[in-house]
Amino acid sequence: GENVEQHPSTLSVQEGDSAVIKCTYSDSASNYFPWYKQELGKRPQLIIDIRSNVGEKKDQRIAVTLNKTAKHFSLHITETQPEDSAVYFCAARENTGTASKLTFGTGTRLQVTL
Amino acid sequence: KAGVTQTPRYLIKTRGQQVTLSCSPISGHRSVSWYQQTPGQGLQFLFEYFSETQRNKGNFPGRFSGRQFSNSRSEMNVSTLELGDSALYLCASSPVRTLMNTEAFFGQGTRLTVV
Numbered sequence: 090g091e092n093v094e095q096h097p098s099t100l101s102v103q104e105g106d107s108a109v110i111k112c113t114y115s116d117s118a119s120n121y122f123p124w125y126k127q128e129l130g131k132r133p134q135l136i137i138d139i140r141s142n143v144g145e146k147k148d149q150r151i152a153v154t155l156n157k158t159a160k161h162f163s164l165h166i167t168e169t170q171p172e173d174s175a176v177y178f179c180a181a182r183e184n185t186g187t188a189s190k191l192t193f194g195t196g197t198r199l200q201v202t203l
Numbered sequence: 204k205a206g207v208t209q210t211p212r213y214l215i216k217t218r219g220q221q222v223t224l225s226c227s228p229i230s231g232h233r234s235v236s237w238y239q240q241t242p243g244q245g246l247q248f249l250f251e252y253f254s255e256t257q258r259n260k261g262n263f264p265g266r267f268s269g270r271q272f273s274n275s276r277s278e279m280n281v282s283t284l285e286l287g288d289s290a291l292y293l294c295a296s297s298p299v300r301t302l303m304n305t306e307a308f309f310g311q312g313t314r315l316t317v318v
Contacts, residue, residue: 123306132293132309133246178246190236190259191295191307193246 091116093181095194102169103202110197112179113161119181122155122162123191128175136177137164169201205230207296207310215316221282224313228275228296235277236307237269240291249292252277284317291315
């Protein structure tokens with residue numbers, strides 16, 4: 090089955106700096122890679138996703154890159170703000186036609202300090 | 204459009220009891236997945252239902268079971284509760300289009316405490 094590793098487990102950056110979170114996956118059949126943000130006491134919410142036919146995707150201050158050959162993908166947050174503080178999860182999904190199984194990384198707690 | 208609704212939000216049960224959690228997906232979504240979230244293990248996949256059939260199962264003991272009804276609502280059941288079952292149980296729904304990956308929308312979760 091799929092295995093997703095995520096690093097670092099905690100990340101502290103100053104407001105305005107960039108933050109990078111990295112994930113690797115094991116199953117070459119995986120072709121969908123979402124990133125979720127979970128604020129304290131709240132549900133995980135999708136912030137960006139990428140499919141395996143794309144190498145990079147940007148949405149304002151957030152970008153995700155995917156290297157299928159190396160089987161790793163990364164989340165980049167630029168100009169970080171205090172409201173970016175949360176736990177971020179990467180995930181991978183194998184396309185089986187109807188499946189919704191996501192395999193998650195263990196999460197990165199991002200702290201943006203003033 | 205209403206989001207994914209999970210009930211109840213909080214539960215306290217005693218060891219050995221059983222519990223049933225409910226999840227109502229977004230209208231039109233036919234796939235429902237369940238995840239267990241704990242501080243140490245992150246989000247662990249329990250199972251996935253589509254068209255009332257279990258399509259995928261994670262590495263959890265048989266005490267964890269689920270089902271899906273014809274209206275796509277899903278329930279999960281945990282029997283003979285153990286202290287280690289204390290966790291946030293999240294359900295996610297997806298619209299699911301054949302051969303296309305679509306995002307999963309999470310509910311608020313049910314926080315289960317076993318004492």
